[in-house]
Amino acid sequence: MTSPGWFPGRLLPLILSLAALTARADDLPSWNDGPAKRALVAFVERVTKDGGPDFVPPAKRIAVFDNDGTLWAEQPMYFQLAFAVDRVKALAPEHPEWRTKEPFASLLRGDLRSALSGGERAAAAILAATHAGMTTEQFEELVREWARTVRHPLLGRRYVDSVYQPMLELLQYLRANGFKTFIVSGGGVEFIRPWAEEAYGIPPEQVVGSAGREKYEIRHGEPVLVKLPVVDFVDDGEGKPLGIQRFIGRRPIAAFGNSDGDLEMLQWTVAGEGARFALLVHHTDADREWAYDRGSRVGRLDEALDVARAGGWTIVDMKKDWKMIFPPHRAARPGGHAPSEAQDVR
């Protein structure tokens, strides 16, 4: 073999150009060749073209993704709510008072609509009652176990497998092009982190979300962090740019969402200088997933759809743009979904 002394300098450029060739093959195989895919690829090529007018150095290639309805499904209710309902049921024997106390009474009767009629306050009560008092590590383990095992009743696949195959490809494509990918979710940050790395390749420190409050405590001689029954930060609407500023500290150049709760994040992203990209996932596929927008209780897409159209943002028409919805290699149990069953809670 040739002496190794000469080669890193001479062969490395060749290795890199081979890697680039590989990247230039179709990285988005589940995307139909339509305007959404073309806009995505054109944007990535603009900001990564060294010496080009829109070049963005890798450190500034921040891409933020909403989670519910953008990276995974969100019908007939946010998956975190399904997790919380499971927790309420598990804890109910220790709380006989819940049989007459709202929102627990309705929830235990299976009447989600009434349970959530109290809005954010009801949701906070459920989260507080089911999460508070345990350590962050106990909570993490509960979520991890739930993610490992529990299936979506309509889709017949695990919740963590109810992620969008085209978005998995997009995350990977962006990372291969030097982007750092973040989740910026209205869901709880500690609910998402335990499974996001396996599901999306996104590590805990790149998840921004709504947050409760914790306290530092010594238990059995060891320091632990204990969850308190307090909602400290709601990462939705205006909260999303605020959360990004707090956690990430720089304005993203690309943002991906699907509902009005993502509007401010998308607007703040595109208002920055230089090349910017905003994309909305529009749920248009009642056969393979769900079709909903303006009237929906979960994932309502109204004002953001108008702003996106007026601003020329990229809108994914799930029915037309995506060859498949869910990852085929993550097995689904027979059954499939029946969108009509979901109507009553939207």
Added chain:
Amino acid sequence: MTSPGWFPGRLLPLILSLAALTARADDLPSWNDGPAKRALVAFVERVTKDGGPDFVPPAKRIAVFDNDGTLWAEQPMYFQLAFAVDRVKALAPEHPEWRTKEPFASLLRGDLRSALSGGERAAAAILAATHAGMTTEQFEELVREWARTVRHPLLGRRYVDSVYQPMLELLQYLRANGFKTFIVSGGGVEFIRPWAEEAYGIPPEQVVGSAGREKYEIRHGEPVLVKLPVVDFVDDGEGKPLGIQRFIGRRPIAAFGNSDGDLEMLQWTVAGEGARFALLVHHTDADREWAYDRGSRVGRLDEALDVARAGGWTIVDMKKDWKMIFPPHRAARPGGHAPSEAQDVR
């Protein structure tokens, strides 16, 4: 040249082993060969030894660093306070009432001790008065300009050059070994981010710190984030593990501090399972920097020193362990420091 088709698979391992050889040369040249350096290297070798009993996968190699007194100097006052004092002086002409209102009156007279006798409340008032109302981007530009230009009056070098050369080497050494390095500071996160990437190679999204609150607002038709006169989170003491959990979402395996405010962060770090590392920088060098610990007003090191000794943590004796303090290639103006001048504010 040989066909390129065969070589990535065959030559890449060789390239990687050459890189490893390079890394094994002395990565910590400013550290004397004493117990601190040996403990650091032994820890890194344990957790990176593939197949070894203490191996930690790269994703979990989280290392957290206090900033003031650990990565850069902190005498005779936290550098952020120097920045705030400069801001008060610049804004004083618009605030005639400050001539009689504390803590501003004392501060404008140069009497820092009285100005800060109001404790955290006084500090918060100064921060609020000097930071609130501007957008996050305006504030960032102010900090960046300050970092570019303002010098430490005693050290004769810019504040951003008053960083510790041995710690710069340590950050780089850890990153070369697959660690992700974070700042976890009692200082303001938005004060540190604008210069941390250049000074330490730490990007904004890897800075955890104390934080004010912002609001989302449309100014001149563009969305901006405006700083409010509110302290939202104090990242000190018990706040440090809480901040790590909130921002990073996993327990570090290595933590570095220098004062009692870092104690809980260090304790929480070492209480995790598997190999763990805790290090205290002990300021023992009155000739080249400052010597202080138990009695100090700034950077008080009392309880943490006892806990570190009892627990067998690594303690850096700056005088003995460090060949140099500040980066020699970042020029200092003549003058140097006179530690005695600093006594009155400690």
